[in-house]
Amino acid sequence: MIRKFCLMIAMIFSMLPTIVHATDSDVLLADMYAHPENYIYYHSMGLGTGLRASDYINRNSIDVQEYDPPNYIIAFNRIMQDVNANLGTIRESARDRITRYSYDLDSKKMYIEKCEDGVCHWEYLDPAQMNYSRFIEGDIAGGELAFYLAYHQSFYDEFKSLIVKRFVEEGTSPVRLINFEVDSTSCIYNHVTHELEFWRYEGRNRIRVK
Numbered sequence: 001m002i003r004k005f006c007l008m009i010a011m012i013f014s015m016l017p018t019i020v021h022a023t024d025s026d027v028l029l030a031d032m033y034a035h036p037e038n039y040i041y042y043h044s045m046g047l048g049t050g051l052r053a054s055d056y057i058n059r060n061s062i063d064v065q066e067y068d069p070p071n072y073i074i075a076f077n078r079i080m081q082d083v084n085a086n087l088g089t090i091r092e093s094a095r096d097r098i099t100r101y102s103y104d105l106d107s108k109k110m111y112i113e114k115c116e117d118g119v120c121h122w123e124y125l126d127p128a129q130m131n132y133s134r135f136i137e138g139d140i141a142g143g144e145l146a147f148y149l150a151y152h153q154s155f156y157d158e159f160k161s162l163i164v165k166r167f168v169e170e171g172t173s174p175v176r177l178i179n180f181e182v183d184s185t186s187c188i189y190n191h192v193t194h195e196l197e198f199w200r201y202e203g204r205n206r207i208r209v210k
Helices: 002-014 024-034 134-151 162-170
Strands: 039-048 051-058 063-068 071-084 091-104 109-116 119-125 172-174 185-190 195-202 205-208
Touching: 024 071, 024 091, 039 134, 039 162, 039 172, 051 134, 071 134, 091 134, 109 134, 119 134, 134 162, 162 172
Parallel strands: none
Antiparallel strands: 039 051, 051 071, 063 071, 071 091, 091 109, 109 119, 172 185, 185 195, 195 205
């Protein structure tokens, strides 16, 4: 039943781009449902009052802008998906923007470009702060995933993000689309087999639904 529901939702959303008056968010969400193989989830966080934000990389957007070993600059299209479950209703939206990272492979230092009022600078991402800041945790996960997609190797000696580590080792990336979650069962897209897998969570344990 759960499998049929997930596949039905995916089929319905795959038709949304044909709607004449669809907004940019509608089109982006529809493409995420229809083509989960192109979107790799790497971070999410609750923002309070029923709002949850999730980040994805569009794997087709990886752009190596500087290749000067040990220095690299990689840009990609970051998808930010918001789900608001206030007052018993669910509203889903998505937006995208170009995100850039700078890497020094010798020193294992990663930087993210931050811009405000048209002025941009490189901000160092300290892995030691990942346990204290969900924002830094997400930024480092995005940088790790971009570097891996570009060069098929870990930037650090070992992956700092458990989500990125799971993607590399198992080929799976959770499809964090709200309609894909039924009775605490999540649909996970396997980027190796190109199939949806169905899992149930009991505490911290992940159990495959047969």
